[in-house]
Amino acid sequence: MPIAPPTALHNIAVTTLKGVGPALAKKLATIDVHTVQDLLFHLPTRYQDRTQILSIAELVQGQQALIEGEIRGARVAFGRRRSLIVTLDDGSARPMTLRFFHFNAAQKNTLQPGATLRCYAEVRRGAQGFEMVHPEYHVLKDEFDEPEDSLTPIYPTTEGLHQLSLRKLTEQALALLRKGAAVHDLMPTELLQSSALPTLAEALQTLHRPASSEAVDALTNGEHPARARLAFEELLAHRLSMLQLRDKHRELQAKALRSDGSLREKFMRQLPYQLTGAQQRVVGEVITDMDCNHPMLRLVQGDVGSGKTVVAAAAACEAVAAGVQVALMAPTEILAEQHFKGFCEWFEPLGVQVGWLSGRLSAKERRESQQHIASGEARIVIGTHALFQADAQFAELGLVIIDEQHRFGVDQRKALRDKGMHGLMPHQLVMTATPIPRTLAMTSCADLDYSAIDELPPGRKPITTVAIADKRRAEVVERVAAAIKEGRQVYWVCTLIDESETLSAQAASDTANLLAEALSQYSVALVHGRLKPEQKDQVMSHFKSGQVDLLVATTVIEVGVDVPNASLMIIENPERLGLSQLHQLRGRVGRGEAASTCVLLYKAPLGHDARERLAAMRETQDGFILAERDLALRGSGEVFGTRQTGMVGMRVADLVRDREMMPSIISAASKMRATYPEHASALVTRWLGSQAQGYGSV
Ligand code: ADP
Ligand code: MG
Numbered sequence: 001m002p003i004a005p006p007t008a009l010h011n012i013a014v015t016t017l018k019g020v021g022p023a024l025a026k027k028l029a030t031i032d033v034h035t036v037q038d039l040l041f042h043l044p045t046r047y048q049d050r051t052q053i054l055s056i057a058e059l060v061q062g063q064q065a066l067i068e069g070e071i072r073g074a075r076v077a078f079g080r081r082r083s084l085i086v087t088l089d090d091g092s093a094r095p096m097t098l099r100f101f102h103f104n105a106a107q108k109n110t111l112q113p114g115a116t117l118r119c120y121a122e123v124r125r126g127a128q129g130f131e132m133v134h135p136e137y138h139v140l141k142d143e144f145d146e147p148e149d150s151l152t153p154i155y156p157t158t159e160g161l162h163q164l165s166l167r168k169l170t171e172q173a174l175a176l177l178r179k180g181a182a183v184h185d186l187m188p189t190e191l192l193q194s195s196a197l198p199t200l201a202e203a204l205q206t207l208h209r210p211a212s213s214e215a216v217d218a219l220t221n222g223e224h225p226a227r228a229r230l231a232f233e234e235l236l237a238h239r240l241s242m243l244q245l246r247d248k249h250r251e252l253q254a255k256a257l258r259s260d261g262s263l264r265e266k267f268m269r270q271l272p273y274q275l276t277g278a279q280q281r282v283v284g285e286v287i288t289d290m291d292c293n294h295p296m297l298r299l300v301q302g303d304v305g306s307g308k309t310v311v312a313a314a315a316a317c318e319a320v321a322a323g324v325q326v327a328l329m330a331p332t333e334i335l336a337e338q339h340f341k342g343f344c345e346w347f348e349p350l351g352v353q354v355g356w357l358s359g360r361l362s363a364k365e366r367r368e369s370q371q372h373i374a375s376g377e378a379r380i381v382i383g384t385h386a387l388f389q390a391d392a393q394f395a396e397l398g399l400v401i402i403d404e405q406h407r408f409g410v411d412q413r414k415a416l417r418d419k420g421m422h423g424l425m426p427h428q429l430v431m432t433a434t435p436i437p438r439t440l441a442m443t444s445c446a447d448l449d450y451s452a453i454d455e456l457p458p459g460r461k462p463i464t465t466v467a468i469a470d471k472r473r474a475e476v477v478e479r480v481a482a483a484i485k486e487g488r489q490v491y492w493v494c495t496l497i498d499e500s501e502t503l504s505a506q507a508a509s510d511t512a513n514l515l516a517e518a519l520s521q522y523s524v525a526l527v528h529g530r531l532k533p534e535q536k537d538q539v540m541s542h543f544k545s546g547q548v549d550l551l552v553a554t555t556v557i558e559v560g561v562d563v564p565n566a567s568l569m570i571i572e573n574p575e576r577l578g579l580s581q582l583h584q585l586r587g588r589v590g591r592g593e594a595a596s597t598c599v600l601l602y603k604a605p606l607g608h609d610a611r612e613r614l615a616a617m618r619e620t621q622d623g624f625i626l627a628e629r630d631l632a633l634r635g636s637g638e639v640f641g642t643r644q645t646g647m648v649g650m651r652v653a654d655l656v657r658d659r660e661m662m663p664s665i666i667s668a669a670s671k672m673r674a675t676y677p678e679h680a681s682a683l684v685t686r687w688l689g690s691q692a693q694g695y696g697s698v
Helices: 022-030 036-040 105-110 163-178 200-208 216-220 225-251 262-269 277-290 308-321 333-350 363-374 410-419 438-444 470-485 501-518 533-545 579-586 608-619 623-634 659-675 677-694
Strands: 046-048 064-078 082-089 096-100 116-122 124-126 129-133 136-139 152-154 297-302 325-329 354-357 380-383 397-403 427-432 449-453 463-469 489-493 524-527 550-553 566-572 596-602
Touching: 036 163, 046 216, 082 116, 116 129, 152 163, 163 200, 200 225, 225 659, 225 677, 262 308, 262 333, 277 297, 277 308, 277 427, 277 449, 297 308, 308 325, 308 333, 308 397, 308 427, 325 333, 333 354, 333 380, 333 533, 354 363, 463 470, 463 608, 470 489, 470 501, 470 566, 470 596, 501 524, 501 550, 524 533, 566 579, 579 608, 579 623, 596 608, 608 623, 659 677
Parallel strands: 096 129, 297 427, 297 449, 325 380, 325 397, 354 380, 397 427, 463 596, 489 550, 489 566, 524 550, 566 596
Antiparallel strands: 046 152, 064 082, 064 116, 082 096, 116 136, 124 129
16 A cells, blocks of 8 residues: 555645635534545535536426526516516427526516526426426526536535535545545555446546536446445445444453353243244353353344243343343333233242333332342343433343344443443343344444344244225224134224324224224223323233233334234234334234234325335235335335434445445455554544444444
8 A cells, every 4th residue: 555645635634725714614524524535525415417408398397407598588476475487488398487586686687588598497397387496597698608517416515514615625626636636545456346446536536526428327326336436435434333343342341141050941941832943042142142251242133023032031041140130121111011020920930039110100119119229139120211310220230131122322322331330331132123134234233243033933823914995994894803703802003193192192092982883892992102101001911811802002012012812903004104113013913823914904095115015014024024125115214223223324325225245345344454454444534434433332
């Protein structure tokens, strides 16, 4: 690797560029731009094509277009809003109407009949043919005024930083690049996926100012080699950043947990079933991890119903036997309570006390509970987020299990460390039923060890999934009646109508009333997020015990609820939900002896994506396949809990589009760490900047 020459752009402050005063420099610093090189890595997110003048006749609605013509008319209209209306004629079709709601006297004077105008905006359909609202325009003085010769970049920006300034600044930076100034190439060529890729400087030039011949499409659909060159670098940087976090976590100290295994054996013996091979393997991995004086950080993925709870309990046994406390956190009250009951049944016979902490305890109960935990009497503590609040003190916390969540935020991570003993970090086990697509996992979870429970307990019957339009609702209600008559229990899920919990609770309760009327000989109950915990608890336990035949619920039952006798689920308006949520919901049935059915009671007509989602639900029950589908449908930006994963936005790479690069990225990352470690950190800073800190799960 050559030493960077003195004209290296990473040594030139952005303030040396024309027009960058202290105020602008400060703005640029907020987007991590300090040097001219940083500016070059501030890449456009999209482009506008102003290289070709289109004729009005060839325009289509919704298109962004550059047109040119002569002004035929200009008048101020006094409708509901005063506006300036200009008609522009290029002789090809009906003239284009330009509308300006904000305009000043100078504009009014320039936009006069006879002037030649070039303008750019989205094409809309109006009453009199096509329209443009507030187009960008300029009056042509000279007939030979050429359109722009490259695509116009649109940059990500921040308040007070305008596209035009970014365009001017990047123009100056590119001019330096063309004159031979160097960008610091951190990629040893032997690590690049293909030698056919352009150089870094060429790639940057192309991404900032694609030539008109290069279709916007090739850049945005990912086929362009210049984009591939940079996407590879960016993905590599993300992977490296995760690996750095993993290293950091591994340097922390933890208490190694070891026992003679007798408690775990007793626990296993009292179970009514044998662990599946997959469960045994994962328990083994967890136990090996915990027997180490660096903290475990392991993600267990297992599809809905794969039996993660018992794996968590086995890990807890081992930790308790090794003399430390265990905290098990669930994301909802319902789920936490269910775990609390289950763990009490499992552990009390073994002489292990189980504690309980939730945000809903009365002050007195809370004090007692905290006392129980702080004294160390409670060996396993189950609860919600309340477990990690400041006033919850453990005597000797050694293992934290987080159920049904991708990962912990930065604050919680810190809180957790504070709860450890004498500066030791507890071991961490994170369990999730929303599988992270492989591609995503390779960058966003590279800091975690990973186990998969890839086998379901024996005897599970597949769930039949059908989609039925809601005009056939009456048939569905009959089907519910028939199922109840056969002694089965039914969920009826009302999806969120609104952000407001109150409104959706209302909608669910209306539905419950209607169903109670239609099914008057059966017992119908309702559960939603607005119920008091005792009420919710009562409803759930009545459903569990079989006193309630039909449970109408909002999506609060989404995670974890376990009632094996329920074998029919109706999901109303499934088109409102994402695939992961649908999959989670459906996982509430198919847990018992009877064959189960899930009815997706949708409202027609379905949009394209909704139809794809429902089709995917009918085709497969495999959460991993559904996760991949979800990724393809929604794009990596919104997929399966990416927000929880703390995934940092990508600039040029796209996890869906670039998934084929992943294997090369994984190998390039390990080679780079081994051979060019200083490049590895520089690359992370280049692409993640100040975000690198907030990334990850440790
Ligand atoms: P999830 O992975 O969705 O959290 P649970 O832990 O709630 O799944 O388990 C789902 C159901 O499967 C429970 O009723 C549990 O008792 C049962 N189960 C778990 N492991 C086994 C097993 N090895 N054999 C039979 N049933 C099992
Ligand atoms: Mg579970």
